[in-house]
Amino acid sequence: MEFHIDRNVFLEGVQKTLGIVERKSIVPILNNILIRTEEGRIKIVATNREIGLISRYDAQINIPGDITISALKLFEMIKETQDDTLQFIKNEQHQVTMKSGRAIYRISGLPADLYPQVLEVDEIPLYKVSGADLANLVRKTSFAASTDEMRANLTGVFFETEASGEDGPPRMKMVATDGHRLSSALGPVGSAGGLVLEKGIVVPRKGMEEIRKIAEAEEAVWIGVDHGMFVMKTDNLTIKVSLIDADYPDYRRVIPKNKGVLAIFSRDVLLHALRRMGVVSNENYNDVVIELSDGRMALSSNNPDVGEANDEIAVSYNGGDLTNTYNVRYVIEAIKAVDEEEVSFEINEGMKPGVIMGVGNDDYLSIVMPLKLKE
Numbered sequence: 332m333e334f335h336i337d338r339n340v341f342l343e344g345v346q347k348t349l350g351i352v353e354r355k356s357i358v359p360i361l362n363n364i365l366i367r368t369e370e371g372r373i374k375i376v377a378t379n380r381e382i383g384l385i386s387r388y389d390a391q392i393n394i395p396g397d398i399t400i401s402a403l404k405l406f407e408m409i410k411e412t413q414d415d416t417l418q419f420i421k422n423e424q425h426q427v428t429m430k431s432g433r434a435i436y437r438i439s440g441l442p443a444d445l446y447p448q449v450l451e452v453d454e455i456p457l458y459k460v461s462g463a464d465l466a467n468l469v470r471k472t473s474f475a476a477s478t479d480e481m482r483a484n485l486t487g488v489f490f491e492t493e494a495s496g497e498d499g500p501p502r503m504k505m506v507a508t509d510g511h512r513l514s515s516a517l518g519p520v521g522s523a524g525g526l527v528l529e530k531g532i533v534v535p536r537k538g539m540e541e542i543r544k545i546a547e548a549e550e551a552v553w554i555g556v557d558h559g560m561f562v563m564k565t566d567n568l569t570i571k572v573s574l575i576d577a578d579y580p581d582y583r584r585v586i587p588k589n590k591g592v593l594a595i596f597s598r599d600v601l602l603h604a605l606r607r608m609g610v611v612s613n614e615n616y617n618d619v620v621i622e623l624s625d626g627r628m629a630l631s632s633n634n635p636d637v638g639e640a641n642d643e644i645a646v647s648y649n650g651g652d653l654t655n656t657y658n659v660r661y662v663i664e665a666i667k668a669v670d671e672e673e674v675s676f677e678i679n680e681g682m683k684p685g686v687i688m689g690v691g692n693d694d695y696l697s698i699v700m701p702l703k704l705k706e
Contacts, residue, residue: 332396332421334368338431340388341417342409345402347568348377350541351384352402360399365446366419367397376449377402382538383449386568397443400427408436452569455557458524460503462549465563468505469543471516471668471695476536477509484577485509488539490561491531495520501527506582507536512661513585514668517694526554533579534561538572545570585698587686591679592650594623595690598666598674601628604642605663608632611640612659618702619659623678625649632659653678656702657685665697 345364353361356379365376371392377384398421409417412431420428421440429436469488477485485508492501503518503526534542542563546552553564561572608619608630616634623629628646633639655678666674671689678685679701687697 332368332398332419333394334373334390334392334419335416336373336388336390336419338409338412338415338417342406344375344386344388345406345409347386347545348375348384348402349406350537350544351377351379351382353379354403360441360445361447362401362403363399363441363446364402364405365397365399365443367443368392368395376446378447378449380447381535381573382541383571384541384568385449385451385570388567396421398425398427398440399443399446400438400440404438405429408438449571452557452560452562452564452571455555455562457553457555457562457564458526459551459553460522460524460526462546462552462565464503464518464522465552465554466543466547468503468516468518469539469546472505472507472514473536473539473543474507474664474668475509475512475514475697476507478536479509482510483575484533484579487533487535487575489531489533489579489582490528492523492526492528493517501525506579508580508582508585511658511700512665513582513698514665515582515586515696516668524554526556528556531579532556532561533575533577534572535575542570542572585684586696587677587679587684587698589679589683591677591683591685592623592648592653594628594650594676594678595647595673596628596644596676598669598672598689600644601674602663602666604630604644605659605666607642608640609659609663611637613637617658617660618656619662620654620656621678623648623650623653625651653680655680655685657699658702661699662687665699668695668697670695 348364367374372387373390375386414432418430425440427438489506491504493504500521501523503522506515549565555562559574563570611634620631629643631641665687669689673690675688684698684700
C-alpha cells in the first residue's frame with residue numbers, strides 16, 4: 332500500500348475522526364481509523380459503534396491496500412510535518428512509514444479485516460438543509476442534555492420538525508433537558524428542507540456534537556433518517572449516528588404558562604458578571620443569588636471552601652424586590668446560546684422556573700430551575 336496526499340487535506344480528514352474514535356477503549360482497534368485506497372482517492376472510516384464516519388479525499392495511489400492505525404498518533408504526526416505532500420507506505424507486517432521531506436515516522440497498525448464494518452448509505456431519502464442552521468440548533472440545545480446514563484432518553488437531543496402555520500413549510504426544532512434545565516430552538520421557516528419527523532427522534536449528545544462540527548463548516552448538508560440511524564452527508568463525507576430508542580418526555584409541559592417578572596439586560600455585561608461569580612464555585616457550591624430591584628441586579632456567590640464574590644449591574648426592571656438562586660453554570664450556558672445583544676430573564680418566585688430568551692426572538696428559550704438555598 333502506498334499513496335501521496337496533500338498534507339492539509341490529510342490532516343483535516345484525520346482530525347474529523349478524533350471526536351469519534353475511542354481513545355481508551357477496551358477494544359484496541361476502536362482507537363484506530365481505517366484507511367483504504369480507492370481509484371484516485373483514499374477512504375477514511377471511523378467508528379465507536381454508536382457513530383460511524385466515512386470520508387473520501389483525493390490522493391495519488393501508487394499501490395492499493397488498506398490498514399487501521401491510531402487516529403490520535405497519526406494526527407499528531409501529520410500536524411508536526413511541514414512539507415505540502417505526504418508519502419504513506421504500509422508493508423506486509425502492517426507497519427506504516429510516513430515521509431514528509433526529511434522527516435520519517437514509523438508506526439504499527441492492525442489488519443483492516445479486524446475493523447468493525449461501517450456500511451455505506453445508499454438509496455435513502457435525504458433532504459438538503461443549511462449547514463449553519465443545523466449547527467446553530469445543536470449549539471443552542473445540546474449543552475442542556477443529561478450526562479446521567481440511567482436516564483438514557485435525556486442524554487440525547489430531541490429532533491423534530493414543526494409546521495410553520497397551517498400546512499406551512501416545516502422547520503427544524505431541537506430540544507434538550509436534564510431535568511434541571513431545558514433548551515429549545517427553532518430553525519427558520521422551511522429549514523427542514525422537506526424532512527418530516529412527526530414523532531421526533533432522540534440523537535445522542537456526542538453524535539450531535541460531531542454533526543455540529545462538520546455542519547458548521549458546510550454551506551449545505553443532506554440529512555435523513557433510516558433504520559434507527561440519523562444520517563448526514565456532505566460532498567465527501569457521511570456520518571451516521573445510532574438513535575436512542577426511548578420515548579422523550581413531553582417537554583411542552585415544562586414551559587411556564589404564567590409569566591413572571593421580566594428583567595432585560597446586556598448579554599455580555601451579565602455574562603461577565605456571572606463568570607466572576609463562577610470563579611468561587613465548585614462541584615459542591617455553584618449557586619448564584621440574583622436580587623432584583625428597580626433598575627439593578629445584584630449578584631452574589633458564597634463558597635465556604637473558596638470565598639465570596641459580589642457584583643451589581645444595571646438592568647431594565649421595575650417589578651419590585653425579588654430574589655432567587657440558580658446554578659451559575661446553567662445560567663451562563665443558557666445566555667451564551669443567545670445571539671441577540673439584549674437578553675430577557677423571566678424570573679419567578681419560589682421554585683418556579685426562570686425563562687431566558689433573546690429580546691425580539693421567540694425561536695430560542697432556555698428554562699432554568701431555581702435552587703434551594705443551602706442551610
